[in-house]
Amino acid sequence: MKKTKILAATVFAAIIGLITIAADHIDAPAVSGTSADITDFYAFQGEDTNNLVFVANVQGLLSPDATTAASFSENVMVEFNIDTNDDKVEDLVIQAIPRDGKMYFFGPYAPTTTGLNSMINELATKSEVAISSSSAIVANQNGMKFFAGPRDDPFFMDFAQYGEIIGGNASGFNSPGSDTFAGTNVMSIVVEVPKSEIGGSGTINTWVEAKSKQ
C-alpha cells in the first residue's frame, strides 16, 4: 500500500517535472519549480541614486491561484554575490533565508569561504522583513531596504515562440509577439543597499545563487 503510494507520487512528480521543464526557463533541471530555481536576477541604481538594488526571483510561472499557496523553502538560502576586484570570486555576500514567516538577511559581509558551499555568519549585520502576501511589506533596517514575497514576474519574452524556433517548428518570431510570462507571478527577494557598502564606485560583478541546506 505504502509502496504503491510512493511509486504513484514519484511518477506524478516526474510528469510534473517534465511539464515544468518544458515551460520554465529550462535552466536548472535539478531544482526546477522549487524555491531554489532562480528565474531572474536584476541589479540597478535605486530611486536614491546612492543605493543599488538587487532582485532575485525564484519559482517562475506561478498562476494567481498557485501564488496564494507558494512559499520560500526554509531549506534554501538565496545568496547575492558581489565581486569588487574583477577576479570573478565573491568578496561580499548578502544572504537571505526564511524562518517562520520572516525573511532574514545577513550582510553585506565578507564570507570566510567562497564558492559552492556556504555557511551563515550570524555575527554579520542582520536584518529581517515579514514575508508579504499580496501587498508589499517593506522593512528599513541598518540603512537598507528589504522585501520578500510574491510579485508580478517582471520578465517578458515570447518564450513559447522561441521554443518553436529552436524546435524547428517556426522560422521566426511573430509580430506582435506574445508574452509567455504575462499574468504570472514569481517569489521575489529585493534588497536596496548603499553603494558605499559594496565597493563605492567603479564596476562590480554580481550574481545570485540558490543554496540548499545539506
Add this chain to the structure above:
Amino acid sequence: MKIFKIKYIAIAVASLLMVSCNNDDNMMEETSIDFSGTFVQEDQMGRPAVNTVFVSSDSKDAFNTTIPSQQGAMFQSMFQANLTGLSPAYANDGDANALGLDAATFTGLLATDVLNVSLDGTTTFYDGTNVLTGRALADDVITVELLLIFGGEDFSENPSLSNDNVDANDKEFSDSFPYLASPW
C-alpha cells in the same frame, strides 16, 4: 484516595505546562532560530537567459554548480559551438556582432556568467549608449541578446530572429521600493 487525586491533577497540570512551553516558539525566538549548517549550491545566474540559450541540455546543472571563475575555461567552447550552430549571423569565419565581438570573444564574455554593474550612474543592460552597466527591470534584455546573437555586425541580419516583439512588461513598475509590480 484524595491524595491520589491531587497527585494526578498536579502531574496533569505540570505536563500541560511543559507541553505548552515546548510549543511556544515565540518565547525563545531571538535566541533559538537555527541558521546553522552548510548550504550547497544548486542554481546560479548572472546575465539573463545565458544558461537557457547557450548551455546544452545535459550540462545545465553542471553550469549552475560551477563557480564563475571556472566557467570560462569549462564552458566557452560549448558556448561557441552552440552560438555558431544556432545563428546564421555567426556561420562564417570573421563574423561578429554589433559590439564587434567575434564568436570566440562574445562567448568568452558570456560563459563567465556574472552581471557587470556600474556604481557610478546609469544601470542598464543596453540602452543604445550604455552597454552592460547593470540590468534594470524595464530593459528589453531578450531583444538585446537576440540582436547580439542574430543581428550581425549592424543589427540588420535575420530580422525575424532578432526581435521577439515583446517590448515591455505586462504591468507597470514602480519608481519606489520594492519597484516590482504587485502580484496577479
